[in-house]
Amino acid sequence: MSESAPEFRSGFVCFVGRPNTGKSTLTNALVGEKIAITSNRPQTTRHTIRGIVxxxxxxxxxxxTPGLHRPRTLLGKRLNELVRDTYSEVDVIGVCIPADEAIGPGDRWIISQVREMAPRTTLLGVVTKIDRVxxxxxxxxxMALSELLGPDAEVVPVSAKSGKQLDVLSDLLVSLMEEGPAFYPDGELTxxxxxxxxxxxxxxxxxxxVHDELPHSLAVVIEEVIDREDRRPDQPPMVDVHAVLFVERDSQKGIIIGRKGARLKEVGTVARAQIERLLGTKVYLDLHVKVAKDWQRDPKQLRRLGF
Known part of the structure; x- marks a missing residue:
């Protein structure tokens, strides 16, 4: 009699940690495609983007998820609520600590918040950026992370950059999941x-x-995505994407646009390459910068900008 096939497992995972601990990079590396934006700026992630392994x-x-922080604006408060909901709904929370930085008060605060918000969720320690040390x-x-999380939590070292130990982390995450069906069709990444x-x-x-004042003040709205109809038969398909970057003050508008529009042009070039990869087609990207005064504190403007 042949052995029966191992049961299929599925579940939800969330990585937490201070800014720049490698959470989004780790998400992208496990998925194998770029679905989360990476930046060394706090509060870079604004939406709960789901990557599928x-x-x-x-x-x-x-x-x-957006990073957990002490909120100073209505936007900050809403982002924290988003995080709270996520923590209590996932099966495993991976606490990320970089190998090259000592564990500090910020890390301890995040772990205490996670334990308070999701006392029944399984915690897993992830030491990131091991290629640096x-x-x-x-x-x-x-050892330090294991001591902090307690004897019940597993800890694993990884490097998202080199791919080292990613398979070990993936196996460990799977072992912590319940048996269950796939939630998404095979091949979908997000x-x-x-x-x-x-x-x-x-x-x-x-x-x-850019300078520290900008990250919280910047919102992007895609106004239109249109397939270009007026191209010749011998030309490849093209999509026109029209987007507006909203900031809170005129001085910030100047930072985004740059001298003689040089900075905005550079932003367009970098973003267009990413969008072309995403859509699998040529893209014409049209960017405009507008001021929406103090939008982070205004409920009506927050709704309009998608928060």
């Missing part, structure tokens, strides 16, 4: 609408290398 034996749905430092960080991803790619490009 498809395996013959399992399906993992990775939920990339030697084995001795990795071992030291694993359930986010394309327009949300396009807006996120534009935000990421606009945030690259």
């Amino acid at each position: 498809n395996r013959p034996d399992a399906q993992l749905i990775l939920v990339d 030697g084995p001795e430092q990795v071992a030291k960080q694993l 359930d986010e609408p394309e327009q949300v991803l396009m807006a996120e790619f534009i935000r990421e490009a606009a945030l690259e290398g």
Whole structure:
């Protein structure tokens, strides 16, 4: 009598940690495609983007949430509520700590918040960026994280950049899931609408290398996505994407546009390449920058901008 096939497992995972601990990079590496924007700026992620890891034996749905923080605006409060809902609904929360940074008060605060918001959710420790340090430092960080999370939590070292130990992390996550069906068709990588991803790619490009005042104040709205009809038969298909970048002050508008429009042009070039990969077609990207005064504190404007 032959052995029966192992049962299929499925479930939801969320990575948490301070800004720049490698959460979004890890999500992208596990999925194998870029579905979450990465930046070293706090509060870069605004939406809970689901990445889907498809395996013959399992399906993992990775939920990339905004970072948990002490809110100072209505937007901050709404993002925290989004996080709270997510933490209590996932099966596993992976706590990310970089191998090259000492565990500090910020890490301890996040773990205490997670325990308070989702006391029954399984915690897993993930030491990220192990390509940056030697084995001795990795071992030291694993011990420190294990001590912080307690004896029940597993800890695993990974490098999303080199791919080292990603398979070990994936196997461990699968082992922590219940038996169950696939939630999405095989081959799907995310359930986010394309327009949300396009807006996120534009935000990421606009945030690259700017001053600290901008990240919270920037919102991107895709106004129109149109298939171009007036092309010659010998020309490849093309899509026109019209987007508006909203900031809160005129000074911020100047930062985004740059001298003689150079910065906005650069943002367009970087974002267009990402959007073309996403859509699998040539794209004409039309960007405009507008001021929506103090939109983070105005409920009506927050709704209009998708929060």
